[in-house]
Amino acid sequence: MLQLPCPYCGPRDELEFSCGGEAHISRPLANNKISDAAFGEYLFLRDNPKGVFLERWRHASGCRRWFNVVRDTVSHDILEVYAMGSKPRRTAGKKAYNNSWRRTTAAEAAAVNK
Amino acid sequence: MVASDIDRGHGALNDKKKRYSAFALARNAASYHQDWQRAWRKASPKASYDAVIIGGGGHGLATAYYLASVHGMKNIAVIEKGWIGGGNTGRNTTIIRSNYLWDESASIYEHALKLWEGLAQDLNFNIMFSQRGVLTIAHSEHELKEMSRRVHAIRLNGIDSDVMSPAEIKKFVPCINIDQSIRYPVMGGFVQQRGGTARHDAVAWGYARAADDMGVDIIQNCEVTGLRRKGRKIIGIDTNMGFIKTNKVGCVVAGHSSVMADMAGIHLPLASRPLQALVSEPIKPILDTVIMSNAVHMYISQSDKGEMVLGAGVDKYNSYAQRGSFPVPEHMIAAAVELFPFMSRLRMLRHWGGIVDTCPDASPILSKTDIDGLYFNCGWGTGGFKATPGSGHVFADLIANDRPNKIAAPYALSRFETGFLIDEHGAAGVAH
Ligand SMILES: Cc1cc2nc3c(=O)[nH]c(=O)nc-3n(C[C@H](O)[C@H](O)[C@H](O)COP(=O)(O)OP(=O)(O)OC[C@H]3O[C@@H](n4cnc5c(N)ncnc54)[C@H](O)[C@@H]3O)c2cc1C
Ligand SMILES: [Zn+2]
Numbered sequence: 001m002l003q004l005p006c007p008y009c010g011p012r013d014e015l016e017f018s019c020g021g022e023a024h025i026s027r028p029l030a031n032n033k034i035s036d037a038a039f040g041e042y043l044f045l046r047d048n049p050k051g052v053f054l055e056r057w058r059h060a061s062g063c064r065r066w067f068n069v070v071r072d073t074v075s076h077d078i079l080e081v082y083a084m085g086s087k088p089r090r091t092a093g094k095k096a097y098n099n100s101w102r103r104t105t106a107a108e109a110a111a112v113n114k
Numbered sequence: 115m116v117a118s119d120i121d122r123g124h125g126a127l128n129d130k131k132k133r134y135s136a137f138a139l140a141r142n143a144a145s146y147h148q149d150w151q152r153a154w155r156k157a158s159p160k161a162s163y164d165a166v167i168i169g170g171g172g173h174g175l176a177t178a179y180y181l182a183s184v185h186g187m188k189n190i191a192v193i194e195k196g197w198i199g200g201g202n203t204g205r206n207t208t209i210i211r212s213n214y215l216w217d218e219s220a221s222i223y224e225h226a227l228k229l230w231e232g233l234a235q236d237l238n239f240n241i242m243f244s245q246r247g248v249l250t251i252a253h254s255e256h257e258l259k260e261m262s263r264r265v266h267a268i269r270l271n272g273i274d275s276d277v278m279s280p281a282e283i284k285k286f287v288p289c290i291n292i293d294q295s296i297r298y299p300v301m302g303g304f305v306q307q308r309g310g311t312a313r314h315d316a317v318a319w320g321y322a323r324a325a326d327d328m329g330v331d332i333i334q335n336c337e338v339t340g341l342r343r344k345g346r347k348i349i350g351i352d353t354n355m356g357f358i359k360t361n362k363v364g365c366v367v368a369g370h371s372s373v374m375a376d377m378a379g380i381h382l383p384l385a386s387r388p389l390q391a392l393v394s395e396p397i398k399p400i401l402d403t404v405i406m407s408n409a410v411h412m413y414i415s416q417s418d419k420g421e422m423v424l425g426a427g428v429d430k431y432n433s434y435a436q437r438g439s440f441p442v443p444e445h446m447i448a449a450a451v452e453l454f455p456f457m458s459r460l461r462m463l464r465h466w467g468g469i470v471d472t473c474p475d476a477s478p479i480l481s482k483t484d485i486d487g488l489y490f491n492c493g494w495g496t497g498g499f500k501a502t503p504g505s506g507h508v509f510a511d512l513i514a515n516d517r518p519n520k521i522a523a524p525y526a527l528s529r530f531e532t533g534f535l536i537d538e539h540g541a542a543g544v545a546h
Pocket of ligand 2: 006007008009010059062063064065
């Protein structure tokens with residue numbers, strides 16, 4: 001069983017949490033002009049790495065707050081925990097963030113640049 | 115709907131010496147079973163092939179078999195990084211059925227079921243296909259209503275499906291607890307009598323042996339490390355045994371599909387998650403059908419060896435670790451014990467996980483990509499074993515003709531752009 005360090009409550013068993021999947025997917029703005037393909041990418045396509053993964057978790061039966069986790073999907077090691085709205089600070093997380101194909105998508109550009 | 119004139123393939127294992135039969139058994143008994151031929155050759159990669167299938171699970175091997183037997187493509191190879199059937203094919207709970215809601219699903223799963231019926235003969239291999247029926251239980255008024263709606267939709271597609279009352283269920287499965295006082299009582303259910311189970315390893319071995327007989331190279335312990343292309347065309351694959359030249363590559367790697375797609379710069383809608391199963395110590399025959407429950411999330415059958423085989427839902431986070439988290443089996447055992455109180459005294463023998471490729475609409479992907487000659491067969495997630503022959507059959511057709519047939523067409527990747535999803539969470543929401 002995983003033990004996750006909730007930044008607000010401390011370490012708790014995985015049973016208390018729900019997992020929100022890939023972190024840092026920005027919604028393209030409503031008035032953007034992106035194509036159906038680009039919108040489909042935002043909506044459905046997912047980063048699914050074998051290795052370091054940035055994901056969102058929610059302490060569902062605790063403080064009910066969301067936070068981000070850098071986790072290795074092979075060893076299940078938790079490498080970093082950081083607040084929603086911020087970016088990973090340690091090397092592994094930073095690298096995963098910068099190297100994700102998500103950063104190069106039209107949807108992401110439409111969300112970030114405006 | 116489903117075509118009744120399926121080309122099942124032909125040409126393999128005509129050699130009397132090689133065919134398995136009662137005579138062969140007697141002949142080999144005389145030599146103390148020391149002279150059985152290898153089921154398939156130990157092949158090493160040639161410099162080039164007309165097509166390469168990556169992934170030696172049931173789907174990959176079936177694809178190769180139908181490429182050779184239906185489409186006459188015999189200069190092909192199956193590349194497997196471990197041993198064949200060592201992925202989800204050899205880890206699943208072997209439930210087979212075709213009772214899905216939507217027409218697109220009925221078409222592909224029933225195509226598979228028709229191929230299952232007769233597959234042992236096609237392959238000359240005892241795959242222990244047993245149409246013992248699959249019974250899905252409802253635990254609430256609402257679920258029962260939804261179920262009868264599904265039964266009608268399924269029947270409209272010409273697929274057998276019947277609603278059962280609790281009393282009928284008790285008659286069908288005497289060891290089940292239909293006491294209405296339990297937390298999730300049995301309110302009814304529906305059954306597909308043509309559903310059942312098959313021996314998973316035998317499916318991999320049977321396809322491998324028959325494909326090998328037609329000249330297909332089955333290369334084990336060979337890991338694909340890169341997909342090479344020239345512009346928008348595939349030209350070969352890199353492996354730990356060197357470069358292999360080919361113009362057609364079919365990726366059938368289940369939980370590792372996103373990893374493979376990454377090598378080609380393609381993005382998929384998949385999440386790789388552990389799915390777990392366990393078996394008990396063997397006991398005398400007590401359950402001669404398959405029971406599934408979406409609400410308490412558990413499915414169970416009894417193997418021919420006598421083990422109770424149990425499975426449940428996927429773990430809630432992505433993983434490539436091939437082991438699951440403990441709360442999942444704990445939950446499935448609690449559900450099993452409530453429905454089958456005798457199970458509380460059973461000891462569990464083995465427990466394992468497989469990495470399944472879950473798709474947002476709980477339907478598979480059988481698709482060309484925007485790279486010429488690169489095809490994906492994935493997204494079967496928690497429920498692709500039942501589709502093995504059908505998946506291989508239509509995927510072989512897609513690779514050979516470079517265009518999807520009627521069954522495969524709805525499963526193209528483009529549905530995540532057009533929004534024409536095939537939402538089978540109702541039928542596939544329970545992992546099976
Ligand atoms: C516990 C469990 C229970 C299940 N129960 C059922 C059920 O009851 N009914 C049902 O219908 N389905 C069930 N499923 C789902 C079913 O097992 C799968 O959908 C199906 O077996 C997938 O077959 P496949 O051939 O596509 O994949 P696999 O059998 O996983 O084969 C993929 C192969 O690709 C290989 N590979 C990966 N990467 C590489 C590489 N780089 N180079 C070379 N080879 C590579 C792997 O080693 C593997 O052997 C279950 C799954 C699990 C895990
Ligand atoms: Zn908390």
